[in-house]
Amino acid sequence: MPSVVHANGRHALQVDGKPFTVLAVQLHNSSAWPAVLPEVWDDVLALHPNTLEAPVYWEQFEPSPGKYDTTNLDALIAGARSHGLRLVVLWFGSWKNGQMHYVPEWMKSDPVHYPRALDEHGTPQEDMSPYAESNLHADETAFAALMDHLRKVDGDRHTVIMVQVENEPGSIGAIRDHSPAAEQAFAAPVPDALTRALRRPPGGNWMATFGADADEQFNAYGISRYIDQVATAGKARYPLPMYVNTWLRYKGKHMPGYDYPSGGATWNVLDTWKASAPHIDFIGTDLYSTDYNEFTKVVGQYTRADNPPWISETGFEAGNAPYLFHVLAQGGVGFSIFGIDHPADTPEVKAAIEAHARNFALVGPIQGLVADAAFRGTLKAAVEQRGQAKSDVALGGGWTAHVSYGAPSWGDAPPELPGNPAADGHVLFIPLGKDEYLLVGFHARVEFERDRSDKRMGQVLRVEEGTYEGGAWKARRWWNGDETDYGINLGQKPVYLKVRLGDY
Incomplete structure (x- = not known):
């Protein structure tokens, strides 16, 4: 089955036992419905991808507690198979773009049992508290059911090659959670495993250990641990490769919780994520830039001995198409273009289709050679x-x-x-x-x-x-x-x- 392999500080996604280059397109957020999917396939195939990325919505998947509706997921798998594509499933669970909008209604309507994160004034946020066991248990249970279904319907076919756990997690509107459980954890000593991994003195609380960065580091730890436990529950049912995508801290943005979701896997807390989420195979970047220096800088920040470059989303623009080659030569596992369905009939969109389709059509037939060279570190x-x-x-x-x-x-x-x-x-x-x-x-x-x-x-x-x-x-x-x-x-x-x- 699909797996992630590591050697000499390099990484590869393996499909059918061989390194695989992901050449992906991603649907718009509300396009992964059976009634809508027939409208998107021409747009998908026009770009010559080998992989489709599409969301599964928690609110649709679990409309009432413990009752699961696999209709959307089954339609995605069937559609990918019929069009000769691999599939990356995006779990829109506790987080989607730094908020909780895809959590089921029965959770949204019961904040007593499923607590919201609170800001410093005690105001509830559009985020689930990562320090509430009931929230974690609900997400773990639903995600495990999702992975169990994938094992049953796709365990022998491997149409689905990866799963994204949540979507651009983090907090918008506050730097960290101030709920009672979170406040208690913030005042307690930083866990020894984290201080060892970050080479910080043991025994201090978050303020003593991290100073001005304490709030963001605390949120990163809470969210990464939560997501790691969700991933662990899913892998126990069906151990596909799993990743987290990131709303980046870049383009001069520097205010966590306002410029970008606080606690997501941004470069400044990436070590905390790596230490706290060992069951996440790699961190992806949602990199929306056509500027050479900005794009390559971010790729460099996420190219590490413990992480390969993976462009989990990029803009549907002609200007970023050449950067596919840079990502692959840095040992990247792939590149995904967001929002390719129902494109506008404009010169800019036509240029984007041409540029990305040309790249994917060229690399697709030799993706195995490319992936193998990227893994060996010989691709230039x-x-x-x-x-x-x-x-x-x-x-x-x-x-x-x-x-x-x-x-x-x-x-x-x-x-x-x-x-x-x-x-x-x-x-x-x-x-x-x-x-x-x-x-x-x-x-x-x-x-x-x-x-x-x-x-x-x-x-x-x-x-x-x-x-x-x-x-x-x-x-x-x-x-x-x-x-x-x-x-x-x-x-x-x-x-x-x-x-x-x-x-x-």
């Missing part, structure tokens, strides 16, 4: 940054790839390259053997140079254009002459090139 990428028309990629073995953007498709490049108008050049280098690479990408010129410290010259021995059929390479033609005299030029058309390098 070049991604255009606006205002910088050249970049170098160290390939190893003394070879460097010089990548340029905005050069003509043939002939000498001007001394100062203009770059691409949309800054959308991107290239992947997938190693196939010694000095041999599969080269794929768009809107870039690639030239190879060998280190000559040993007095030997480098050369391109062969460039083959071809395809993979049944996992085997099938050459279509060789490139030479006009096609290679001025570098290897990748344009708008998806193409697979096997490049063999040598020396003399």
Whole structure:
């Protein structure tokens, strides 16, 4: 069954026993209903994904205590199967975007039994208290029932490859919970397991241990422990890989509970999450940016020895499409585009469909090769940054790839390259053997140079254009002459090139 494997500080999602690259699209929040699903499949398939992300709503799944309605979930599984897609189930449980809007009505209507979080003035918030055992027990029980049903209906098919536990958890409207149970926990010593993991002095309460960061750290601990226990209950029934997505602290935002949900797995409390939620396999990022520096900064914050990059959501925009290659080259497990159904008929949306569909159609047939190289740490990428028309990629073995953007498709490049108008050049280098690479990408010129410290010259021995059929390479033609005299030029058309390098 699907699993997460780790080696040498790197990670891979395995499907059918092999590393798998998730090329996903996510439905809008209210589209995962049987009556609506027939309307979305054309929009889904237009982007050539291999995976669909779609929510399961607690309020629909458990309309009355202990009574479960699997209609929506079964429709999602059936639809994914009929369209040849894998499925990632998103559990909209105690949290959705920092609030409790998908909790069942019977819980919303009974705040005595299912307490709300309180702000510093004692005002109830649109959040369940993570320090109320009754809230935790209700979510654990429902999630366990969900996973038990998945095991029964999909345990031999593995249509569902991952589950997201909650959605962008955290608190909006207050930095932390001030309910009586939370206040008691806040005044108590920080748990020894957490102080050891964070290398903090033991025995102090939250204020003494964390000072000005105490409220946010406390909320992160309470929420991560709650979600870890929900995940544990689910994995006891059916141990699929599980992750948590994050409403990020970025773009200059710095006020927890107001700029972003306090207590979610933001970079400043990520160590607390990792220490407190061991049954969450990795933390995903809901990364809505088309700015190269912002996007790559966030990817760097979540690329760790205990966490792979995973873009659990990104905007449905053309400008972020090239960053798929950067994520994969950092060892990422995948990339998911949010809100692709019922798209507006605008030039911007058409450009987004084209950009992401082109990427997914190119990477999809070779996703296994890409995932394996990402797991091994041998995958390399070049991604255009606006205002910088050249970049170098160290390939190893003394070879460097010089990548340029905005050069003509043939002939000498001007001394100062203009770059691409949309800054959308991107290239992947997938190693196939010694000095041999599969080269794929768009809107870039690639030239190879060998280190000559040993007095030997480098050369391109062969460039083959071809395809993979049944996992085997099938050459279509060789490139030479006009096609290679001025570098290897990748344009708008998806193409697979096997490049063999040598020396003399």
